[in-house]
Amino acid sequence: MMVGDVLRRTATVLAIGVLLSCALAGTAVAQPQPAEPVAVDAPGAPPVPPEGAPPVDDGHVESTPPAVTDTPDDWRLTLSAKDETQAPIPPLTTALSSREYVVGGTYMGELRGPDEGEPPGGTLEVGYEIGCGIDMSTSNGVSLTGTMGLNPSIGLIGIDVISPGIDGILPSLGGNLGAGITVGLKPGLVNVIPVTKKEYSGADPWVMISKFRVKIDGCVGESFIRSYAFLTRSTDQSEAVLAWYGVTKKI
Known part of the structure; x- marks a missing residue:
């Protein structure tokens, strides 16, 4: 048998081994992983709080x-x-x-x-x-408060230094309005x-x-x-x- 034939056969065997190894690795990765257990509340039992959450007050x-x-x-x-x-x-x-x-x-x-x-x-x-x-x-709880008033006044017209007489009277009327909130505790x-x-x-x-x-x-x-x-x-x-x-x- 020639040396070249031996080398070709060796290379063929190695190639087949590599292909089988890749196929097995892919199969292992494709296997489904087991699901993590999920807590299910029993009928009539209080709900199970999530991990790390404060406990539920059952009274x-x-x-x-x-x-x-x-x-x-x-x-x-x-x-x-x-x-x-x-x-x-x-x-x-x-x-x-x-x-x-x-x-x-x-x-x-x-x-x-x-x-x-x-x-x-x-x-x-x-x-x-x-x-x-x-x-x-x-x-009294919460209540609204308010104030309202009128301020009448009278003014004189025509008084100056040259003519001290009064030419007329000018009445006027002013007002004020205020509001607020009162909380009685x-x-x-x-x-x-x-x-x-x-x-x-x-x-x-x-x-x-x-x-x-x-x-x-x-x-x-x-x-x-x-x-x-x-x-x-x-x-x-x-x-x-x-x-x-x-x-x-x-x-």
Whole structure:
């Protein structure tokens, strides 16, 4: 075999190898890449916020510790709450000075004392307090003010050094007109909104509130909301009152 034939065969083999390598590389590049997983919200679950976005406010509120007191007749009263929710919603009036919230929670009383033969009795009241930074409900709000007046005057004609006599009288009338805007604002106030007052007979009264709407008008600036509960134990000769207040939430 001639040397030239060997060289030609070697070159042919190398060319075929290069073509196969390019074809395999093109096939690898053309392979579809696996798609990144996409988060899908489960039915009824809160929406998943985008990565890096602040968490969505679901309205959940941590309740404060239980309030406890002991009475002179050896009774212990306990008042607590759980599963509280407070979420702002757009008011029906669409006014910037209105505030509306959807609230809920379970409020529980507990009375423990000596066995007197009869169950304890009294009332359990639950409600909400909404604090407003600036109050416009009891002021004049935004009003227009204006002033208008007339200024009559009389002038003399023909008085000079040569002829001191008066040739005539010239009456004149002037006026003024002014206007402005007055905004009547008052310091903030606390609106107390009682939801229910339950008369009970027993050692473990409770009240449950679900999807209840509370609303105030005439509020400008920031507003604050918190729940409250009053537990009362009444007898023929005494009455003990225990108060509990929830966490203050700024909205």
